[in-house]
Amino acid sequence: MTFSLSEHLPILPVLLPSLTAIVLLLIGDRGGDGLGGHGHRRLLWARRIALGSVTLGLIIAARLAVEASGGDIRAYRLGDWPAPYGIVLVIDRLGAMMLLLTSLVALPVLWYASGGWDSHGRHFHALFQFQLMGLAGAFVTGDIFNLFVFFEVLLIASYVLMVHGQGRERMRVGLHYVVLNLSASALFLIGVALLYAKTGTLNLADLSLRVPKVVGPDALVVQAAALILLVVFGFKAALLPMSMWLPATYAAATAPVAALFAVMTKVGVYAILRVHGVAFGSEAGASALTVQPVLLPMALATSLIGVFGALSAHTLQRLVAWLTIASVGTVMVGIGLFNPLAWGAALYYMANSTLVVAGLFLLAELVAAQRGDAADRLVPASPVAQPTLLGLMLLLAAASAAGLPPLPGFIGKLMLLEASSTHAWQGTVWTVVLVVGFFTLIGLARAGSILFWHVDASQPSGASGASPKLVGATLWLLGASVLMSVLAAPVQRYTAQAARQLIDREAYARAVLGAQGLGTETTRPYRFDGPATKEPRR
């Protein structure tokens, strides 16, 4: 038997971080040893290994994206069990794109964290890798129960990362975060169980074939399952009624953790697209477009509340957290339009907004570190040490987040508006997207003018400039967003193709289940008329 690495490429994004995390745990982390001690050498090694692993992950993700851009859907069957019975990982354009986006955010964030945050608690690097493993797993899995398992992996890692650095506020908010997420997980299981009860399968490809066959009263149960899952994924993505946890959580987390969490909301978006966009899409028979009536209004309301929250924020980090909600809302508007054109635009906008928001979280801390006691509170205080550099970075991020030309935020929103032109809600979509862009600009301009111009010159500027490492990591994220503008044509082509590939349920099912798997009847024939179902009397 020959072993070829490229054959096993789809599982590497999951295996690599998990093995790295195990190695990092073996190295150990004494934490709090301070610099110069024995623990410092371990920390240096942990940084090298973690950074090397994430770089390798970026290369693998890039390779997978290049392969996926050809249009092939790769199914990786674990243990060579035939789908839908075994566990299957699927790499299509969307999955590969999400992997690449995760790596693109993870590398600079880890680089930033190596600037000192990782020594403020124990096992930061190992948990970071576990979080990446969960994210990668959620993006490649082709099975809805595995999606739950990987959600749990990334959540458990995020619980600990959330309280990294400790402190009163983080513990308090962290507890809320954990309890809310555990309740959401319980709902996730209920939704999955209901789906299984009526379709007899958990494989996403199989599910998209089985859901159309469920008719009559059974279809109502399946629709209920879809709506329960919308609550769960909407909670992760911070859709409106479920978004109130996000600002407090992200504002309390340390900067690199919050920047990494910017990817985490996108897991919810991804899952909604996969499950509600495709499995419950327009071809799902009686359950077709179950969530369409609620998704678009929720998305519009989410982006509005996000931007109003940003206007009322008292600290820069909280402002960025609210902007995360606004950007998720805009992405969900595209998904809620339920047409491939809008999906392509939404994916493009999502990639950009993730990079910008992650960059903004890092930038918020750079600014806060140079303002003395005022930190990132939006009050007049001593001037920052590097007003030009940080000010220009904030300007760049603000322009991209608000959607000013020629930055990718503008391109994404333009495509989104164009895609909505045939939709009944066109007027509302246009109004909301444009108003949100305008208020985003006002919010960030207000913050920028207070931080950089409204300074109290009588207070000395004691802080020194940020280290090149921290500035470099932030610039990477903002620069990657600018790069998306330079490479707009190929990136846009890729996202548009990814959206079209999603619509093609047949091709996905053929790739995952194989030619002979398409016809197999996987649903268990539940019949309640035979003697088999009689309860034994006691």
Next chain:
Amino acid sequence: MLSMEFLVATGIGWVVAVGIYLMLRGRTYTVVLGLSLIGYAVNVFIFSMGRLWGGAPPILGSGAVVADPLPQALVLTAIVIGFATTGFVIELALRSRHENDSDQVDGRPDREAAP
């Protein structure tokens, strides 16, 4: 005559109701209890989604009647994850109490009048 399905369904519903009530309390201890109860209810729910069979082993070829083994496997996974997360949330609640000098979920100081 009460059917088995009715009993199980109302049982799950009752446990969830109790769990939600406990989860909405102000102290972390009851919140954790509520979470665990909901977890149990969800586990039974998944189990019953494979239908309630009497005297049917989940092994193919062992008899005329075969129960669905998949929900049972799913429940095992859910139990393991639920166990780990419950352990973690207890530890977190203890740390939060230590940091905030309060067992209240919102971190407010415990009232002096509280017994």
